[in-house]
Amino acid sequence: MNQTTVADSSPAIPAAFEFEEASDGIECYRLTDNDLRVLLLPQEGAPVATSMVTYHVGSRNERTGHTGATHMLEHLMFKGTERYHKRKGTSIFETLQRVGAKVNASTWLDRTNYYEMLPTEHLPLALDIEADRMRGALLDPRDVESERTVILNERDRNQNDPVSRLFDEVWAAAFTAHPYHHPTIGWKSDIESITADGLREYYDTFYWPNNATVSIVGHFDRTDVLNEVADHFGAHDAAPHDIPQVTTEEPEQTGQRRVTVKQDGQLGAVLMSYKSPPAVEPDSDALDVLARILASGKGSRLFQRCTDQGLTSDVFGMNFRLRDPGLFSIFAYLAPETDHETVESALNEEIQTIRDEGVTQEELDRARSQLRAQIAFDRDGPMKVASQLNEALAAGDWKLYTQYLDRLEEVTVDDIQRVAQTYLTDETSTVGWYVPSED
Amino acid sequence: MSNSSPNLASQIHDREAGPGRLLTLQTSVDDIVSWRGSFLAYPDLAADDDLRQKLTVSLLDKGTEQRDRFELARVLEDCGAKLNLSSDGLYVDISGRALTDDLPRVMDVLSEMLQSPSFEEEEFEKARAQALANVQRRMEKTSAQASSALTRRLFGEGHPNYSDALEAVLQKLQQLTLDDIRQYHAAHFGATEWTLAVVGDLEHDMVESVVADTFAGWAPHDADPSHETEGKEEAEPGRSVVPMPDKSNVDVRMGHAVSLRRDHDDYPALYVGNYILGGDFAARLMNTVRDEKGLTYHISSGLSGVSTRYAGYWQTSVTLSHDALEEGIETTTEVIRQFVEEGATEEELESKKTTITGSYAVGLATTRRLAQSILTNAERGFDLEYLDRFPEEIEGLTLDDVNEAVRTHLRPDAMHEALAGVAPEPVDA
Numbered sequence: 116m117n118q119t120t121v122a123d124s125s126p127a128i129p130a131a132f133e134f135e136e137a138s139d140g141i142e143c144y145r146l147t148d149n150d151l152r153v154l155l156l157p158q159e160g161a162p163v164a165t166s167m168v169t170y171h172v173g174s175r176n177e178r179t180g181h182t183g184a185t186h187m188l189e190h191l192m193f194k195g196t197e198r199y200h201k202r203k204g205t206s207i208f209e210t211l212q213r214v215g216a217k218v219n220a221s222t223w224l225d226r227t228n229y230y231e232m233l234p235t236e237h238l239p240l241a242l243d244i245e246a247d248r249m250r251g252a253l254l255d256p257r258d259v260e261s262e263r264t265v266i267l268n269e270r271d272r273n274q275n276d277p278v279s280r281l282f283d284e285v286w287a288a289a290f291t292a293h294p295y296h297h298p299t300i301g302w303k304s305d306i307e308s309i310t311a312d313g314l315r316e317y318y319d320t321f322y323w324p325n326n327a328t329v330s331i332v333g334h335f336d337r338t339d340v341l342n343e344v345a346d347h348f349g350a351h352d353a354a355p356h357d358i359p360q361v362t363t364e365e366p367e368q369t370g371q372r373r374v375t376v377k378q379d380g381q382l383g384a385v386l387m388s389y390k391s392p393p394a395v396e397p398d399s400d401a402l403d404v405l406a407r408i409l410a411s412g413k414g415s416r417l418f419q420r421c422t423d424q425g426l427t428s429d430v431f432g433m434n435f436r437l438r439d440p441g442l443f444s445i446f447a448y449l450a451p452e453t454d455h456e457t458v459e460s461a462l463n464e465e466i467q468t469i470r471d472e473g474v475t476q477e478e479l480d481r482a483r484s485q486l487r488a489q490i491a492f493d494r495d496g497p498m499k500v501a502s503q504l505n506e507a508l509a510a511g512d513w514k515l516y517t518q519y520l521d522r523l524e525e526v527t528v529d530d531i532q533r534v535a536q537t538y539l540t541d542e543t544s545t546v547g548w549y550v551p552s553e554d
Numbered sequence: 555m556s557n558s559s560p561n562l563a564s565q566i567h568d569r570e571a572g573p574g575r576l577l578t579l580q581t582s583v584d585d586i587v588s589w590r591g592s593f594l595a596y597p598d599l600a601a602d603d604d605l606r607q608k609l610t611v612s613l614l615d616k617g618t619e620q621r622d623r624f625e626l627a628r629v630l631e632d633c634g635a636k637l638n639l640s641s642d643g644l645y646v647d648i649s650g651r652a653l654t655d656d657l658p659r660v661m662d663v664l665s666e667m668l669q670s671p672s673f674e675e676e677e678f679e680k681a682r683a684q685a686l687a688n689v690q691r692r693m694e695k696t697s698a699q700a701s702s703a704l705t706r707r708l709f710g711e712g713h714p715n716y717s718d719a720l721e722a723v724l725q726k727l728q729q730l731t732l733d734d735i736r737q738y739h740a741a742h743f744g745a746t747e748w749t750l751a752v753v754g755d756l757e758h759d760m761v762e763s764v765v766a767d768t769f770a771g772w773a774p775h776d777a778d779p780s781h782e783t784e785g786k787e788e789a790e791p792g793r794s795v796v797p798m799p800d801k802s803n804v805d806v807r808m809g810h811a812v813s814l815r816r817d818h819d820d821y822p823a824l825y826v827g828n829y830i831l832g833g834d835f836a837a838r839l840m841n842t843v844r845d846e847k848g849l850t851y852h853i854s855s856g857l858s859g860v861s862t863r864y865a866g867y868w869q870t871s872v873t874l875s876h877d878a879l880e881e882g883i884e885t886t887t888e889v890i891r892q893f894v895e896e897g898a899t900e901e902e903l904e905s906k907k908t909t910i911t912g913s914y915a916v917g918l919a920t921t922r923r924l925a926q927s928i929l930t931n932a933e934r935g936f937d938l939e940y941l942d943r944f945p946e947e948i949e950g951l952t953l954d955d956v957n958e959a960v961r962t963h964l965r966p967d968a969m970h971e972a973l974a975g976v977a978p979e980p981v982d983a
Contacts, residue, residue: 159582161560163919209836213905215912234558234915333919412631413624481632488634488653491585495651495754496920 127338131345139517141504142337146345149353150325153344154513156332156500164333165497166241167230168249169508171328172321174299175224175361175439183301184309184317186222187259187266191314192229193220194258196251199244207244214240217498222299225438226509232498235335239343245329246347249322256311263306270300277378278446281549284374285388289442289545293365323354328508333497365390365440372545377552382428383449384549385458389539391443394436394510400522401530402443402538406432407482408474408531409445409465414481416465417445426453426461438511442545443538455548466539473532483523490520558911558945560918563938566928567758572769574748577928577938578758581921587754587761588651588921590929595646595742596777600712602726606738608641609681609730614667615639616677623677626663635660639667643714644781644863645933646743651922654755661768668743669772678732686727693720696798696805699974701871703794704807707970708867712782715859715866744775751928753921783864785811793971801975804879808886809858809869810968816862816934822947823959824857829906830898830956831855831890832870836905842889843872849882850874855890862934868964876977883971891966897957911945 128134132144132153144153174185192207199207211218216233229248231241273279283298290296300306329348331340368390392398410417410432421427427447435441445466447458493503507516515522567578574593597603615637617623630637635652637660648668652660692698702717709716718726748769752761791810814820832839832855839853853872860866870890874882917923931941 161915161918162558163915212835213909215909215914215916217916232916232919234912237912413627414631484632485634488586488656491653492634492651495583495586495588495922498919 129338129341129345131349132341138514141513141517143513144341146324146349148349149323149351151344151348152328153341154328154330154504155337155340156330156497156504157335157337158333158497160334162235162334163232163497164235164238164331164335165230165232165501166238166245167228167330167332167501167505168245169226169228169328169330169505170322171225171326171358171508172227173223173225173509174297174301175294176321176359177294177297177301180305181309181313181317182297182305183266183299184305184314185227186300187262187306187309188314188318188322189220189222189227189229190262190266191254191258192248192252194255194262195253196247197253198247198251200253207248211241211244216241223509224295224299225511226505228505230498230501235333238331238335238340239347242329242343242347246350249324249327249348250351252318252322254311254315254318259309259311259314263309266300266306267303270303270306273300277376277380277549277551278384280378281374281376281384281386281547284376285386285444285545285547286442288372288374288547289368289388289390290365293363293439294361295365295437295439295441320356320359323358324348324351325353326358328513330501330504330508332500332504361439368543371541374545374547376547376549378549380549380551382451383455383551385447385449385455385462386444386547386549387446387459387462388442388444388545388547390543391434391441391538393438393440395512395515397522397525398530398534398537399434399436400519401526401534402434403436403486404479404482404523404526405469405474405531405535406434406443407485408478409469411482411485416469417447417462420465421447421458421461422450425450426458436506436510438509455550459546466535469532469535470539473528476528479526479528479531483526486523487520558915558949559942560915560945562918562924562928562941566938567762568938569762571750571762572766573745573772573774574750574765574769575932576762576765577749577751577932578756578761579751579753579924579928580756580758581754581924583754583921585653585655585755586651586921587654587657587752587756588925589649589750589752590922590925591648591748591750592642592645592929592933593744593748594644594746594779595641595775596644596746596779596781597742598712598777598780599714599716599782600710600780602718603738603742604641604643605723605726605730606734607646607742609678609685609727610735610739610743611639611641611646612681612685613673613677613735614671616681617672617674618666619670619672620666621663622672626667629659629663633659637664637667644779649922649925657752657756657761658764658768661764665768665772671739673732673736673739675732678735682727682730686724689720689723689727694798696796696801696803696873696975697871699796699798700805700807700972703796703972703974704809704869704970705867707789707792707794707972708785708809708811710782710786712780713785714781714861714864742775742777745769745772746774746777748772748774749929749932751925751932753925753928781864784813785865785867788968791968791970793973795976796972796974797978798975799978801977803873803875804973804975806872806874806879806883806886807869807972808872808883808969809867810965810970811865811867812857812860812963813865814860814963815865816860817936820959820963821860823951823955824963826903826906826910826948826951827898827956827960827964828855828857828868829910830902831893831960833906834909836909838893838902839870839872839886839889843882843885847885849878849885853886870969879973879976887966887969890964890969894960894964894966897960898953900953903951903953903956907948907951910948914945
């Protein structure tokens with residue numbers, strides 16, 4: 116759709132923008148001078164809004180020696196710019212908290228996001244701060260040193276948790292070439308050695324308007340908000356270079372891989388993971404439903420086969436929908452007095468049953484009802500909407516958010532049996548055991 | 555009406571439905587509703603009814619006369635709904651969410667749980683074991699021990715803000731029987747001031763008919779209020795110490811009972827005054843004790859347990875290292891003393907007005923939070939317009955209002971102290 120057409124239907128759209136498309140109430144614009152993408156979802160209701168900047172950079176973009184850079188940069192982004200800085204009494208966090216805002220940020224494999232939920236009248240403040248730190252973060256070497264300590268502590272806490280460690284090791288074994296191999300927080304030696312200059316280089320590579328999406332959800336005037344976005348973010352040029360893309364593809368896996376984590380603790384655990392398709396593939400929808408059928412609630416197959424029979428104390432099914440092929444996982448906490456072999460066999464048998472016999476229409480309907488409810492709850496308030504939209508952006512298509520319900524409707528019992536046969540195979544699996552050590 | 559008013563009162567439908575009060579609000583969200591509800595149980599707190607109430611509530615979803623615990627769970631899981639019940643002092647609270655179409659069946663489950671729980675021995679033993687484990691975990695926490703110890707200095711056993719020593723709770727839990735629970739349920743569960751707030755994508759009449767039908771015939775109970783309403787008679791301020799081995803920090807609570815209730819004219823001014831002193835990261839206590847002196851990672855102050863039914867208390871919470879313990883307490887006391895004597899500044903007041911009204915607006919952005927605000931407002935006996943008036947009330951406060959309320963109600967010389975995490979004294983052989 117071109118600008119003229121939109122201008123006809125929405126005459127108030129500022130000239131700095133080009134309208135690109137709309138889906139289920141969400142409008143997508145492009146700031147033509149620097150290619151910043153803007154998503155707007157105007158809503159009725161309380162005079163509040165969520166402003167979020169999603170940078171299309173995550174730990175998948177890190178190279179060996181610099182793992183953890185994305186996450187460390189996220190921490191440093193709160194340390195300030197020339198205008199927003201603690202020494203001036205205008206620290207980013209306190210400036211936003213002063214107007215009643217909720218503020219946070221997060222880093223994951225495919226993206227980094229920064230968000231503020233605040234009264235609409237203060238939306239310009241949030242946009243000013245986000246635009247300012249998009250290109251003006253100070254990345255002071257003293258701040259890098261203090262945050263290094265904080266992040267090493269954060270990593271130590273993760274490592275103290277055997278389950279967190281088990282997940283890291285399974286992903287590291289499942290991906291040998293693709294950067295999903297390394298944990299988002301980074302390897303310890305990389306966190307210890309990364310420099311302020313290294314972070315600056317990373318920032319200057321990825322933090323540009325044409326590698327970001329600004330999403331605004333809530334009660335606001337479209338024209339006012341677009342003008343504010345243009346005023347603040349329009350000050351930046353697009354990156355003077357091409358944003359580097361990840362080109363590494365994970366080679367085909369042709370046999371089961373196994374890892375064991377031994378660490379102090381009480382109950383053992385089994386994590387079974389299978390290579391899964393990219394998030395945008397329709398098969399990912401069928402795998403979402405399959406995860407529910409396997410392990411969501413007391414009516415699920417694995418609850419009845421394992422937890423209700425005293426083999427496990429809890430079982431979870433997870434389909435990690437990512438931009439590149441990811442993992443479909445089943446995680447089980449062992450009940451006391453059971454062993455890993457027994458639980459792994461039981462999980463395998465249930466998967467084999469679904470591969471052989473499929474699932475019932477009733478199971479599909481129940482799983483779909485649960486997902487439908489979850490999707491509806493996840494739209495309760497601007498913050499939740501932004502958070503879901505963020506994951507769709509990370510996966511590579513923001514319309515995954517708006518089209519998800521329709522996509523689920525397409526899933527059939529045959530699809531579920533087919534994806535179980537296609538993806539849940541021994542050859543493409545990585546099995547991890549957490550074995551509590553004796554002392 | 556001010557710009558910051560959420561403009562809710564005119565949109566809320568308020569009426570009797572069955573044996574209780576029903577408040578409904580339609581919002582722009584699609585397909586879902588959230589609810590919050592409560593009734594007054596009137597536990598005899600001096601006779602340890604709070605433990606009976608907690609254990610009773612924990613058994614409500616473990617089976618009814620009509621369905622066992624799996625069937626109850628299955629109804630909720632099949633439609634992706636959530637339903638929670640909890641005990642909160644004089645009240646039993648319920649909360650949850652569902653697709654709007656599933657509201658009738660979820661209300662049906664709730665009604666069964668409240669009116670006809672099966673109270674089986676096996677489930678009772680499991681629930682008690684769980685409760686004991688929870689208390690044991692709390693015993694390891696310096697924050698829980700310090701908070702609990704302060705309330706025992708300020709309130710008598712019959713006051714809703716009194717919290718029993720955790721060691722005593724363990725003993726009392728072990729003495730409870732299933733018959734105690736059955737009797738407590740029979741005497742204290744009923745539609746006494748039963749109030750339900752439902753918010754979301756709803757038709758007011760549909761919700762009314764569901765709630766009226768589902769809870770028809772649920773009668774109020776006969777228990778009367780027996781709780782104390784005021785703090786202890788003025789006792790000399792003093793210090794309680796809970797020694798705990800191997801703790802790297804000491805949790806400190808300092809405070810005193812306040813005589814005002816939530817509907818007192820001074821409450822808004824005192825609320826803002828306290829916010830300036832210790833309400834957030836930019837408050838005086840954080841600025842001084844943390845940022846300037848480096849004595850703690852976090853310090854805050856707040857009004858706690860203030861209701862329209864009983865008086866509450868004002869407390870400051872700070873975590874200190876063993877080395878900085880006395881210095882930290884002294885510095886904190888000095889900041890408080892100076893604040894009460896000299897008062898807040900105009901700049902501080904204006905800044906906190908923006909923070910409080912902004913947070914209030916942000917806090918009303920989900921159906922869950924709206925339902926909670928509407929219910930709390932109703933429990934306080936406030937008119938619906940108060941939900942809209944609150945920001946104006948805050949914005950209208952003057953510096954004199956705030957400083958006068960602080961001087962009247964906060965008394966640095968009357969602060970009691972409770973410390974948990976101090977190393978135990980060595981025992982001589």
